[in-house]
Amino acid sequence: xxxxxxxxxxxxxxxxxxxxxxxxxxxxxxxxxxxxxxxxxxxxxxxxxxxxxxxxxxxxxxxxxxxxxxxxxxxxxxxxxxxxxxxxxxxxxxxxxxxxxxxxxxxxxxxxxxxxxxxxxxxxxxxxxxxxxxxxxxxxxxxxxxxxxxxxxxxxxxxxxxxxxxxxxxxxxxxxxxxxxxxxxxxxxxxxxxxxxxxxxxxxxxxxxxxxxxxxxxxxxxxxxxxxxxxxxxxxxxxxxxxxxxxxxxxxxxxxxxxxxxxxxxxxxxxxxxxxxxxxxxxxxx
Amino acid sequence: xxxxxxxxxxxxxxxxxxxxxxxxxxxxxxxxxxxxxxxxxxxxxxxxxxxxxxxxxxxxxxxxxxxxxxxxxxxxxxxxxxxxxxxxxxxxxxxxxxxxxxxxxxxxxxxxxxxxxxxxxxxxxxxxxxxxxxxxxxxxxxxxxxxxxxxxxxxxxxxxxxxxxxxxxxxxxxxxxxxxxxxxxxxxxxxxxxxxxxxxxxxxxxxxxxxxxxxxxxxxxxxxxxxxxxxxxxxxxxxxxxxxxxxxxxxxxxxxxxxxxxxxxxxxxxxxxxxxxxxxxxxxxx
Numbered sequence: 320x321x322x323x324x325x326x327x328x329x330x331x332x333x334x335x336x337x338x339x340x341x342x343x344x345x346x347x348x349x350x351x352x353x354x355x356x357x358x359x360x361x362x363x364x365x366x367x368x369x370x371x372x373x374x375x376x377x378x379x380x381x382x383x384x385x386x387x388x389x390x391x392x393x394x395x396x397x398x399x400x401x402x403x404x405x406x407x408x409x410x411x412x413x414x415x416x417x418x419x420x421x422x423x424x425x426x427x428x429x430x431x432x433x434x435x436x437x438x439x440x441x442x443x444x445x446x447x448x449x450x451x452x453x454x455x456x457x458x459x460x461x462x463x464x465x466x467x468x469x470x471x472x473x474x475x476x477x478x479x480x481x482x483x484x485x486x487x488x489x490x491x492x493x494x495x496x497x498x499x500x501x502x503x504x505x506x507x508x509x510x511x512x513x514x515x516x517x518x519x520x521x522x523x524x525x526x527x528x529x530x531x532x533x534x535x536x537x538x539x540x541x542x543x544x545x546x547x548x549x550x551x552x553x554x555x556x557x558x559x560x561x562x563x564x565x566x567x568x569x570x571x572x573x574x575x576x577x578x579x580x581x582x583x584x585x586x587x588x589x590x591x592x593x594x595x596x597x598x599x600x601x602x603x604x605x
Numbered sequence: 606x607x608x609x610x611x612x613x614x615x616x617x618x619x620x621x622x623x624x625x626x627x628x629x630x631x632x633x634x635x636x637x638x639x640x641x642x643x644x645x646x647x648x649x650x651x652x653x654x655x656x657x658x659x660x661x662x663x664x665x666x667x668x669x670x671x672x673x674x675x676x677x678x679x680x681x682x683x684x685x686x687x688x689x690x691x692x693x694x695x696x697x698x699x700x701x702x703x704x705x706x707x708x709x710x711x712x713x714x715x716x717x718x719x720x721x722x723x724x725x726x727x728x729x730x731x732x733x734x735x736x737x738x739x740x741x742x743x744x745x746x747x748x749x750x751x752x753x754x755x756x757x758x759x760x761x762x763x764x765x766x767x768x769x770x771x772x773x774x775x776x777x778x779x780x781x782x783x784x785x786x787x788x789x790x791x792x793x794x795x796x797x798x799x800x801x802x803x804x805x806x807x808x809x810x811x812x813x814x815x816x817x818x819x820x821x822x823x824x825x826x827x828x829x830x831x832x833x834x835x836x837x838x839x840x841x842x843x844x845x846x847x848x849x850x851x852x853x854x855x856x857x858x859x860x861x862x863x864x865x866x867x868x869x870x871x872x873x874x875x876x877x878x879x880x881x882x883x884x885x886x887x888x889x890x891x
Contacts, residue, residue, distance in 0.1 A: 340752035340776065341759070348747070388717075395713060398686075400705030419686030423709070424755050427681060428747035430713065431674075434720050435742035438735050445731035449724050452738060456721035461634070461714035466626035469710050473627070490626065 324365040324375060325358050331379055332386070347417040347425035351390050354408050359600070360385045360499050363524065366592035367503035367517065370583075380440035381451055381502050384433040388459050389495065391429040394422050396468070430459075443506065450505045458498035467491030479557040485526070492532075493525030500524070516586060523579040528600055530572045533558040537565060539605065576601055610651040610661060611644050617665055618672070633703040633711035637676050640694050645886070646671045646785050649810065652878035653789035653803065656869075666726035667737055667788050670719040674745050675781065677715040680708050682754070716745075729792065736791045744784035753777030765843035771812070778818075779811030786810070802872060809865040814886055816858045819844040823851060825891065862887055 332352055339345040361382035365375035397404040397412040398419060404412050414422035437443070437451050457463055467490025474487055500521035504514040537560050559568040579597060583590050618638055625631040647668035651661035683690040683698040684705060690698050700708035723729070723737050743749055753776025760773055786807030790800040823846050845854040865883055869876050 336747070340748050341755040343759070344747055344752060344755040391713075395709055398709065400684075400709060420758055421755070423681055423684065423686060424751055424758075426713075427677075427716065428751040430716055431742055431746035431751060433742075435739050435746065438739040438742065445735055449731055449734055453721050453724040456717055456719075456724065460717035460721065461622070461630055462624075462626050465710055465714040465717060466630060469627040469630040469707070472706055472710075473629070 324362050327376070328358055328361045328365070328379070328382060328386075329353070331383060335383070343417065343421060344424060344428060347413060347421050348390075348429055350416060351394050351407075351413050351425065352387070352429070354410050356386075356390070356408060357603075357605075358386065359528070360389055360496065362596060363496065363499040363521075363593075364503050366596050367500050368507060369592045370586060370588040370590060371503060371507035371509065371513075372588055373503075373507040377442060378503060378506055380436045380443070381455075381506065382499075384436040384455060385495065385499060385502070387429040387433040387436070388455070388464075391426040391433075392459075392464060392468070394426040394429070398422060401472075447505055447508070451502055454498055454501055454505070455495075458494040463490055463494035464492075467494065475556060479562070481562050484557050484559065484562060488526065488529040489522070492529050493522060496525035496528060497521030513586065516582060520579055520582045523575050523582070524597070524600070527572055527575050527579065527597070530559045530568050530575070531600060531603065533560045534565065534568055534572070535603075535605070536560070572601060610648050613662070614644055614647045614651075614665070614668060614672075615639070617669060621669070629703065629707060630710060630714060633699060633707050634676075634715055636702060637680050637693075637699050637711065638673070638715070640696050642672075642676070642694060643889075643891075644672065645814070646675055646782060648882060649782065649785040649807075649879075650789050652882050653786050654793060655878045656872060656874040656876060657789060657793035657795065657799075658874055659789075659793040663728060664789060664792055666722045666729070667741075667792065668785075670722040670741060671781065671785060671788070673715040673719040673722070674741070674750075677712040677719075678745075678750060678754070680712040680715070684708060687758075733791055733794070737788055740784055740787055740791070744780040749776055749780035750778075753780065761842060765848070767848050770843050770845065770848060774812065774815040775808070778815050779808060782811035782814060783807030799872065802868060806865055806868045809861050809868070810883070810886070813858055813861050813865065813883070816845045816854050816861075817886060817889065819846045820851065820854055820858070821889075821891070822846070858887060 333349075335352070336345045336349060361378075364378045364382045364385065368375045368378050393407060394413045396402050397407055398414055405415055406412060412422075413425060417425065434452055434456070437448055437455070440448065443451070459465065461469075467487055470487045471491050474483070479487070497518055498521070500517040501514055504517045509517070536558065559571065563571055576597065580594060583593050583597075619635075621638070622631040622635060647664075650664045650668045650671065654661045654664050679693060680699045682688050683693055684700055691701055692698060698708075699711060703711065720738055720742070723734055723741070726734065729737070745751065747755075753773055756773045757777050760769070765773070783804055784807070786803040787800055790803045795803070822844065845857065849857055862883065866880060869879050869883075
């Protein structure tokens with residue numbers, strides 16, 4: 320099922336940017352959009368819609384917008400002035416192929432265009448579109464993802480407490496992952512209590528995702544990951560593993576897993592797609 | 606009158622970012638937002654609203670969003686990988702003060718946050734907010750401003766024809782300036798024919814603005830401009846002056862001025878604020 324969503328979604332992505340103003344800019348955006356990501360965020364959105372008994376296709380524009388935003392953030396994150404990474408998902412990073420100026424513009428373009436994806440989707444009513452745009456702008460903006468990236472940059476200068484580390488990741492990766500769940504709630508026109516429940520589930524998914532990332536940075540290898548591993552330890556960066564130990568991080572992830580499964584089971588509907596996805600995130604090897 | 610709008614607007618800008626997630630990021634954004642720009646775009650929007658007999662305050666959120674987008678584009682444009690400028694408006698550029706990583710994030714943050722400015726403005730109805738977000742996302746995105754910046758980068762490699770130069774500027778600076786006029790039309794709930802008229806006026810304003818910029822690059826000086834002048838000639842960059850000559854560029858600007866005044870006079874309302882603004886743009890010395 321997850322694979323079907325991924326295929327549906329990737330076919331949709333390929334249809335974007337059909338009429339270029341500039342060919343190079345479009346190539347640069349499509350290079351990173353189609354670089355073989357896991358599509359975790361879109362699939363989270365589609366799976367949550369399935370649980371809420373809404374046709375996942377109704378989430379296509381929002382999933383696209385979120386993936387465009389996620390992709391822009393990776394392009395900018397990889398820049399020499401930021402993480403200075405040469406590889407991402409086993410391929411050269413955007414600026415290594417197209418140069419820094421184009422990479423900056425490709426990121427800016429994906430981010431800017433993402434909002435029109437939602438605002439022009441007439442299968443959603445006006446109120447839904449406004450709710451979704453507000454949520455995504457805030458989750459991705461300076462009180463969300465961008466703010467979290469800033470906290471992350473500062474964190475490199477000092478050792479963090481567990482609470483400080485959680486704060487970094489709650490914003491840097493958590494807010495946009497959480498937004499996938501709440502967006503599904505908006506699309507399915509759910510009442511406030513369900514939205515709150517979805518937000519709680521999303522927050523835990525974000526945390527689990529990050530803890531697993533930190534574990535993989537220790538246990539993974541370049542071939543599986545498609546990017547440099549062990550970089551956290553080399554950079555003396557605070558991670559869940561450095562603060563809790565490898566076993567401690569795995570235990571924390573399992574505790575969150577249990578909580579999340581309970582929260583999911585309290586929602587009405589077929590929980591299987593979302594439960595499967597949670598297990599995939601926890602057991603993934605890249 | 607123009608000065609009043611500017612003061613109203615700047616007081617509003619100062620109220621943004623009152624609750625920082627990260628102090629440095631907010632400082633970096635505010636540094637560039639409050640760096641003493643001319644506020645041409647907000648004042649164009651307010652003046653058009655005045656002509657259309659709508660309280661200019663109703664355009665505050667949209668003016669803020671557009672100025673945030675304009676500001677982000679300057680921050681990214683000044684980066685070493687782009688134009689590599691040290692000064693802007695007589696002050697050090699963002700990355701010279703805060704470093705490249707923060708400047709990239711400050712730009713990303715301003716851009717992302719700009720959409721929530723509009724989506725959360727309850728003084729506009731849902732349809733207006735969706736129209737405005739679509740228009741601004743498209744005017745600033747890869748088919749608008751970002752695409753134009755890409756064309757501009759490529760243009761540095763070759764000599765342009767007048768038509769090619771117009772195409773660069775129609776997108777790079779023109780689309781967002783034109784959007785100010787059409788946004789005012791949406792806020793004032795104007796019919797299609799007036800929206801079309803506003804778009805025609807906006808397109809000419811954008812062109813006039815750019816021709817004047819090219820003239821100032823030849824005739825201005827650092828003290829007035831607050832940035833390096835003569836840079837176009839040093840870079841052998843195609844400009845209206847290089848293609849038409851200084852007198853030819855001035856004539857083209859006067860022809861457009863006449864056309865624009867006629868278009869403005871065909872709209873119902875008090876034309877003085879917009880006419881004054883046009884004369885200000887044409888006669889400005891920085």
